[in-house]
Amino acid sequence: xxxxxxxxxxxxxxxxxxxxxxxxxxxxxxxxxxxxxxxxxxxxxxxxxxxxxxxxxxxxxxxxxxxxxxxxxxxxxxxxxxxxxxxxxxxxxxxxxxxxxxxxxxxxxx
Amino acid sequence: xxxxxxxxxxxxxxxxxxxxxxxxxxxxxxxxxxxxxxxxxxxxxxxxxxxxxxxxxxxxxxxxxxxxxxxxxxxxxxxxxxxxxxxxxxxxxxxxxxxxxxxxxxxxxxxxx
Numbered sequence: 390x391x392x393x394x395x396x397x398x399x400x401x402x403x404x405x406x407x408x409x410x411x412x413x414x415x416x417x418x419x420x421x422x423x424x425x426x427x428x429x430x431x432x433x434x435x436x437x438x439x440x441x442x443x444x445x446x447x448x449x450x451x452x453x454x455x456x457x458x459x460x461x462x463x464x465x466x467x468x469x470x471x472x473x474x475x476x477x478x479x480x481x482x483x484x485x486x487x488x489x490x491x492x493x494x495x496x497x498x499x
Numbered sequence: 500x501x502x503x504x505x506x507x508x509x510x511x512x513x514x515x516x517x518x519x520x521x522x523x524x525x526x527x528x529x530x531x532x533x534x535x536x537x538x539x540x541x542x543x544x545x546x547x548x549x550x551x552x553x554x555x556x557x558x559x560x561x562x563x564x565x566x567x568x569x570x571x572x573x574x575x576x577x578x579x580x581x582x583x584x585x586x587x588x589x590x591x592x593x594x595x596x597x598x599x600x601x602x603x604x605x606x607x608x609x610x611x612x
């Protein structure tokens with residue numbers, strides 16, 4: 390059962406552009422929504438996370454927008470850079486047990 | 500501060516064999532979670548350990564088992580290996596609380612032939 394659906398599967402953005410990745414979840418018991426960045430051969434690295442009582446969180450170039458009623462959340466990467474090229478995973482957690490989306494491969498072209 | 504470490508980095512096993520993977524959690528973290536990441540997919544939750552007790556389990560059969568030690572390090576054991584067990588196995592450590600920030604290790608790449 391796919392409890393967290395992530396889109397798009399892949400994304401190509403020009404340097405300086407905005408990258409947007411979307412996720413939707415089903416289980417209303419989830420209480421923590423992190424985003425991870427993963428480079429080839431590495432484990433996922435926590436990028437930014439949000440709690441369901443907040444609608445937006447910004448850290449540097451990364452922003453999470455959260456819509457509790459729609460059960461959707463998204464990651465915005467502003468001023469995308471070639472070094473941002475990686476696979477991004479959204480996740481939804483309950484008591485520390487995370488359910489991940491299938492990932493988005495982001496390519497930022499110079 | 501030492502991050503999460505895992506050993507070995509790579510492992511090749513034959514179908515039917517048993518394997519043990521190891522994880523050292525980040526300093527100060529008392530909770531360890533294990534995930535299986537198949538190629539091209541997101542990590543899937545196997546189980547979590549807190550204070551040496553299993554604290555939640557995903558949809559994995561009993562041949563997947565684990566341990567957590569007093570120093571919070573952990574082991575993942577898989578018996579009767581199947582070809583579909585080939586994956587990257589990730590360990591993540593965190594501190595107890597309602598909103599966990601999980602820090603992942605680099606993973607162990609297991610290949611079952």
